[in-house]
Structure formats: C-alpha cells, structure tokens
Amino acid sequence: MGHAVLDRPAHPPLPSIDPSEPTMTLLIEESASSTQEKAHKARGKVRLREHLMGWLFVGPFGIVFLAMLIAPLGYALYLSLWQKKLIGGTSFVFLGNYVKAFTDPTFLSGVWFVVRFSLVAIPLQILIALAMALIVDAVTSLFTRFSRLMVFLPYAIPTVIGAVMWGFLYSKSFGPLTDIFGLFGAPAPDFFSKNLIFYGLINVVTWQWAGYYMIILYAALQGIDPSLYEAARMDGAGKWQIALRIKIPLIAPALLLILVFSLIGTLQFFNEPQILRYLAAGTIAPGFTPNMYAYQQAFGLANFNYGSAISFALGGIVFVCVYAFLFFTRKRRSFF
Amino acid sequence: MTGSSSAGARRRPQRHLPLQIFLGFLVVYFLVPFWWVIVNSSKDAPGLFGGSNTLWFADQVDYFGNIQRLFTYDGGIYGRWILNSTLYAFAGGIGATILAVMAGYGFAKYRFAGRRFSFSILLGALMVPATALVIPTFMMFSGLGLTNTIWAVILPSLLNPFGVYLMHVYARDAVPDEILDAARVDGAGELRTFLQVAFPLMRPAVVTVLLLSAVASWNNYFLPLAMLSDNRLFPVTVGLGLWQGIASANNSGSTSLWSLIILGALVSVIPLVIAFFTLQRHWRGGLSVGGLR
Known part of the structure; x- marks a missing residue:
C-alpha cells in the first residue's frame, strides 16, 4: 500500500469500455x-x-x-411432483405440492419477508457502495486508498462468520450496545426482538456486501476515459454534474449487474438468519425465509418432496423477479 | 489524447475534507466488528461476561492461552475444520477455475456447432439460485452413497457459471485472434496455443476467478451443512455454527465455549484477508470485466 503502482488496476485497458477509441x-x-x-x-x-x-x-x-x-x-x-404419506406410500400429485406451497402461510410469509427485505436492503447497499466508489474515484489520497481496502474487508469474511460477529455485537451480555446507549442514558435496542430483527439483518447484509459492490463500481469508474471529464469541465460542468451526468450513466451496466446479483442473493437469504436464530430464540422461526423453510422441511422433517417443491418454487420466483427487473430496465442486451 | 497522458490528469491532488470525513465514518462502521473480535478474543470467560468495557482490552491479555484452548478443545477439532476448509477451497477453487478458463476460452474463440445455444443456457443458469440445488443434489448424492464424504462438498463447487461468463468476456476482449492465428501458422497445436499464448494474456481474469471460486467454497455454509453429518468433515463455517448453537442452547454451562467461538471466528478469517491483500493487484484487474460491457 502507498505505492503508486498499486493504485492502478494491473490490467490493460479493455477495448470494449471506451467507444470513442475502437481498437x-x-x-x-x-x-x-x-x-x-x-x-x-x-x-x-x-x-x-x-x-x-x-x-x-x-x-x-x-x-x-x-x-x-x-x-x-x-x-x-x-x-x-410426488407426495409421501405415512399411510399409502408415495403417490403422484402433479402440482399438488405447489398448490400447497402457494397457499401455505409460512411459505408466503417467508416470500413476503425476503421481498420486503430486498426492497430495503438492495437500494441501501447500492447507494452506500456508489457513494463510496464515487468518493474513492474522485479523491485520490492515502486515506481513500486505505479506505478502499478496509471497506472491502467484510467481503473476505464468510457470511456465517459475519453473522456470528454481529451476533456478538448485538448481544446483551457482551455486546457494546448497552455501554454505548448507556452513555446517553438510553436503553439499548434489542436487535433480536421481533420489531428490530429486520433492521438487524439489514445491517449485517449491508456490512457484508457494500464493500464488494463498491469495488466493482470503482473498477468500472476507473475504466472511464478521463478525457470525458476534461471535455465536460471545459463545457462548464461542476464536480457534482460530472458525477451525476457522466459517471453514473457510464457505469450503468455495472450497477445493473450488481443489482441483479444482489437480488438473486437476497431472495435466497439463508445463512445469516439461520445463524442468528440460535441467539434470537423465538424471533426467527424455522420458516423465516423460504430457503430456511425448505431446509427445515427436507432435513428437519424428512419431507423431501415438499422441500424440493419449495426450492423449485423459490427458484421460479427468483427467475421471474430477475426477468421482470431486466425487462423493466430494458437493459437485457447490454447486460448479456 | 492517448491513455497514458490522460491518466496523469486524474492524479491531480484533490482534497475534499467533508467527503473524506464521511468516508472515515463508513470505514469505522466497517471495522467495528473486526475490532470487537480482536479485542474480545484476548479475554477469558469471566472477562468476557463480567467486564464492562466491551470495546477495549481487559486487564490481562491472554491470546496464547485462548489459542491453545481453541486448538486443543474436543481433540483439536478446530484445526481439522480449518484443514477441511482449506482442502474444499483449494480443490473446489482450482477445479472450478480450470473448467471455467477452458470453457470461457472455448466459447470466445471457437465457432462450434451448438455454441450459441449452449451459451444462452449458461446465461440462464447464472440466475438459478445456488441454494435451490442443495436439496436435490443431496438426494442425488445420497442415492449414490456420496453424502457425508468430501466429494459431496467438492463436486458441487466445481460448478461456476459466472466464472465461465467472466472468462468468456475477458478472453474475447484481451486475446486477439491474430495472435492465435500467428501461433497456429508457426505450427503450434491448439492446446499449445491455448497454454502458451492465450493463457498468459488471460491471467488477471484467471486469478480473479480462482479467488472468487476459492472464497465461495471457503464461505459455503448451506451445502456442507446439508451434506455432512460427521463433524470431523465439517468446514470451519459449519463447525463454528455448531458451536454457536451449543453455546446458545445452554447459556450458563458453556461460557468458555463463547471465547473459543470469538477467537475461532478471528482465526478463520486471517487466511482470506491475507489472500485478498497479497493478490489485490491481480484480482482488481479481473473484477472490472464482469461489470463492463
């Protein structure tokens, strides 16, 4: 760190980035x-x-x-497509398991939870990542170079370990929240309670992924030809205008990519709630997210047929959501 | 204007204090959990539960004692978990990378029959949630008698459609056809052209894919959790999850386990952090590929 060499990505400029200089x-x-x-x-x-x-x-x-x-x-x-009954063995039920899933309140509330979670967590992560990437791209100093690495650090941490770490921080018995809020004479928030677990999980996910998205966006920003900024400056554009009108539109494909990946990942939410379940006893039910429900059905209750149906239904939901998203942004071509 | 001279224009020193302060707050936020773990892994059980200062060291700092307890607890099972994780990460990572590099190069540089069709299937597969495959793969493997073996974890992690996509994009843009043709004219076979001409040009993307797939294997939780029942085969993620379950279940009797979990979390993270920092020049170049086009 600190060497000028490390500051630049070590790859040759990619031909497809810059439309004005076709090689x-x-x-x-x-x-x-x-x-x-x-x-x-x-x-x-x-x-x-x-x-x-x-x-x-x-x-x-x-x-x-x-x-x-x-x-x-x-x-x-x-x-x-099959169902196993205690009496009568395994029988073909065609879409019976899917009808059951889509009328099963546990499955539906799990789906509703991950959809709600995505709607809050994804924009938040991407906003933080974008803000950091723009700052690190625009301001070149030793501190921003250091920050770039530190912010990325959580990505190197397994999601399970990340959840374990935040579980400690939320903990009443050895977490710092009691001390910190005690300074202001306020009671510490309990992120394992039914009301706050949503935000507790949002925080874990944001911490885990924002840095990774920042690195992808930063790499895309570094690929922009700086002469564009020069031209914009000559036309009288300020720093904010350059960021909003040139940088963000030009990295739209990278933004779309991370949106799609975070959507796929968030809808399959499993690791963090599964780990925090032990600490937040009673708050996180086994059917908290669709994936946890599938796991419980398959491995807890040995109900592999219904578990598979839930996995498949969830896969279908992810597919439909991603395609709908790509359709509405009309960027399918530029993504693939 | 050429690329080399314009790079200097951006290097002009700019200091935006408010922006840097904002960034500073974010850095603190991202580092707090690490700090907490580093501090608290030095404490023994009474220090952990009785100490009031949760963000600072206790009176006696006992890393060595804790490390010794960590690696001797339950017959040294923690060391085994770390070795298992390493094995899964290397085998899965290297295997997935070899397959992805070959397939990406094949898709980019050969116009073979069925190429378009198979590539669009691959792109569709990018959207298949990995966890949706865990239960059916478990059922398949249990039919083959493969569950609760190392293969149950290694074989599924060989699949990395995103790696293929990344290598395809990179090979298409960074390996010019003329160079390959020149090598062929000079009498090099296809395999030699690939290994000696194309491969060196693809190296940044290769390192990226290797790192991403090794990290994916190291971080994997759902798959090994489902596949393995023998705790001597667990990777460290599943192992620590197990300990946490035990420690939470009987809160009073297992306070000593908590300090092992905290130190275990710290130790398990060190190899990855080192890998990322030492290899950063390589993977940063490759990462830009996926996001651009």
Missing part, C-alpha cells in the same frame, strides 16, 4: 459473425476441427454443468 481487435470482433463465418466456409475441413476443439474446451465444464445443475434441477422437479 483493431474490437473492429474484428464486431464483424466476426459475418466475415469469419465466410472465411471458415472457404477453409472447409478446418471447420470440423474447430467444432471438435470448441467442444473439447467447453466439454469438461459441460459435463459438470449437466451433472451438478441440470440433473439436480430435473430431479427436484420430479421429486416435487
């Missing part, structure tokens, strides 16, 4: 589908080799993909 490779890539295809037809036999080599490179991953993703998904779908 040779980019030009070739863009017209690849037409010209390369023709060139290949002319070469004849070479094409067969290309098919073969392509599959040789992609094949090993393809096998893992089939075995660890497609097969479990298919199996989950299959399992979710």
Whole structure:
C-alpha cells in the first residue's frame, strides 16, 4: 500500500469500455459473425476441427454443468411432483405440492419477508457502495486508498462468520450496545426482538456486501476515459454534474449487474438468519425465509418432496423477479 | 489524447475534507466488528461476561492461552475444520477455475456447432439460485452413497457459471485472434496455443476467478451443512455454527465455549484477508470485466 503502482488496476485497458477509441481487435470482433463465418466456409475441413476443439474446451465444464445443475434441477422437479404419506406410500400429485406451497402461510410469509427485505436492503447497499466508489474515484489520497481496502474487508469474511460477529455485537451480555446507549442514558435496542430483527439483518447484509459492490463500481469508474471529464469541465460542468451526468450513466451496466446479483442473493437469504436464530430464540422461526423453510422441511422433517417443491418454487420466483427487473430496465442486451 | 497522458490528469491532488470525513465514518462502521473480535478474543470467560468495557482490552491479555484452548478443545477439532476448509477451497477453487478458463476460452474463440445455444443456457443458469440445488443434489448424492464424504462438498463447487461468463468476456476482449492465428501458422497445436499464448494474456481474469471460486467454497455454509453429518468433515463455517448453537442452547454451562467461538471466528478469517491483500493487484484487474460491457 502507498505505492503508486498499486493504485492502478494491473490490467490493460479493455477495448470494449471506451467507444470513442475502437481498437483493431474490437473492429474484428464486431464483424466476426459475418466475415469469419465466410472465411471458415472457404477453409472447409478446418471447420470440423474447430467444432471438435470448441467442444473439447467447453466439454469438461459441460459435463459438470449437466451433472451438478441440470440433473439436480430435473430431479427436484420430479421429486416435487410426488407426495409421501405415512399411510399409502408415495403417490403422484402433479402440482399438488405447489398448490400447497402457494397457499401455505409460512411459505408466503417467508416470500413476503425476503421481498420486503430486498426492497430495503438492495437500494441501501447500492447507494452506500456508489457513494463510496464515487468518493474513492474522485479523491485520490492515502486515506481513500486505505479506505478502499478496509471497506472491502467484510467481503473476505464468510457470511456465517459475519453473522456470528454481529451476533456478538448485538448481544446483551457482551455486546457494546448497552455501554454505548448507556452513555446517553438510553436503553439499548434489542436487535433480536421481533420489531428490530429486520433492521438487524439489514445491517449485517449491508456490512457484508457494500464493500464488494463498491469495488466493482470503482473498477468500472476507473475504466472511464478521463478525457470525458476534461471535455465536460471545459463545457462548464461542476464536480457534482460530472458525477451525476457522466459517471453514473457510464457505469450503468455495472450497477445493473450488481443489482441483479444482489437480488438473486437476497431472495435466497439463508445463512445469516439461520445463524442468528440460535441467539434470537423465538424471533426467527424455522420458516423465516423460504430457503430456511425448505431446509427445515427436507432435513428437519424428512419431507423431501415438499422441500424440493419449495426450492423449485423459490427458484421460479427468483427467475421471474430477475426477468421482470431486466425487462423493466430494458437493459437485457447490454447486460448479456 | 492517448491513455497514458490522460491518466496523469486524474492524479491531480484533490482534497475534499467533508467527503473524506464521511468516508472515515463508513470505514469505522466497517471495522467495528473486526475490532470487537480482536479485542474480545484476548479475554477469558469471566472477562468476557463480567467486564464492562466491551470495546477495549481487559486487564490481562491472554491470546496464547485462548489459542491453545481453541486448538486443543474436543481433540483439536478446530484445526481439522480449518484443514477441511482449506482442502474444499483449494480443490473446489482450482477445479472450478480450470473448467471455467477452458470453457470461457472455448466459447470466445471457437465457432462450434451448438455454441450459441449452449451459451444462452449458461446465461440462464447464472440466475438459478445456488441454494435451490442443495436439496436435490443431496438426494442425488445420497442415492449414490456420496453424502457425508468430501466429494459431496467438492463436486458441487466445481460448478461456476459466472466464472465461465467472466472468462468468456475477458478472453474475447484481451486475446486477439491474430495472435492465435500467428501461433497456429508457426505450427503450434491448439492446446499449445491455448497454454502458451492465450493463457498468459488471460491471467488477471484467471486469478480473479480462482479467488472468487476459492472464497465461495471457503464461505459455503448451506451445502456442507446439508451434506455432512460427521463433524470431523465439517468446514470451519459449519463447525463454528455448531458451536454457536451449543453455546446458545445452554447459556450458563458453556461460557468458555463463547471465547473459543470469538477467537475461532478471528482465526478463520486471517487466511482470506491475507489472500485478498497479497493478490489485490491481480484480482482488481479481473473484477472490472464482469461489470463492463
């Protein structure tokens, strides 16, 4: 730290970032589908080799993909269509488990919780990450360089350990909250209570992820061609205008990426509430989030069919939410 | 204007005191849990529960005693958990990275039949929640007799669709076709072209994918929690979760376990923090790829 070298990302500038300076490779890539295809037809036999080599490179991953993703998904779908009863054995119920799930108050309240949680946690995380990234990008000092690393630190911490750490801080017996609020003569808030657990969890998640999102946004900001700022300054734009009108629009793809990933992650919320459950006895029920409910059904009650149906229904909800989100932002093309 | 001269323009020293103070508050917020853990892992059980000063050291600082207790408790099970985590992180991380680098390069540089179709399936898979796969994978593995073995944790962590996507984007932009063609003209086979020409150019992204998948394996909780029942196979995340459950369940009898959990949390974090700091020049370059386009 402190060396000027470390301040810059160690990679060559990526061709696709800057539309005003297209490099040779980019030009070739863009017209690849037409010209390369023709060139290949002319070469004849070479094409067969290309098919073969392509599959040789992609094949090993393809096998893992089939075995660890497609097969479990298919199996989950299959399992979710059956029901095991104490009397009468296993019977085919088609969508029966899904009808049960979507009328099950525990599942529905879990879904409602993660949706509400996403609506608060994601904008909060991204706002903090964006503010930090803009500051670290605009102000170059030893302190901002230090902050960049420190803020990122929680990402290196397993979410479980993060939850354990915050569990200590919230704790009445050895957390600092009693002392701190005691200074002002106020009672310490109990983040394990029914009213505050929502905010307690929001805080853990924000602490865990904001730094990671900040690094992604910061990397995107560093990719912007600084001559754009120069041009804007000549036109009389101030610092705030440059940030709002140039920087934020140009990193929109990165913002969208982290929005999508945080949405996928938050809807599957499991680790933090599962860990804090031990400390917040009674506040966090086993069916607190859909994933916890699926876990309880499968491993607590050995009800694998219903557990699979819940997992699958949750996967479906995530899929629909993400697609709806991408549809409304109309950025599908630029993301993929 | 070229890139090299414009880089200097941004380096102009700028001091925005209010912004830096705001940033300072955020840094304190992000560091408080670490500080608490560092301070309190030096205390023994009475110091932990009886001491009033929770954000400062107690009278006697006893790191060594606590470390000794941590690594000898229950037959040294904690050390085993750390070794397990290391094994899972290395095996899963390296395996997933090799697969992702090859597949990303294949998608970027070969126009083979079915490429478009399989790539769009891959993009769809980015949105499949990983935890949705845990229960069915468990059922599959239990049919094969693989549950409660190390393979139950390693095999699923070989899957990293995002790594493939990242490598694809990077290989497409950073490895020019002309260089590959030149190598082929010079008589290098496809494999040699990949290993000696393309691979060095892809290195920043390779380090990023390796680090991200190793961290994902190290951090994994749901999968090992579901798959493993023998606590000698647990990774450190599941192990500490277990201890916390025990310590919370009988509050009075297991106060000594709390100080082990606190120190255990601290020790388990150190390898990752070191990895991130020492490798930061490499992964920062690669991280920018996924977000840009």
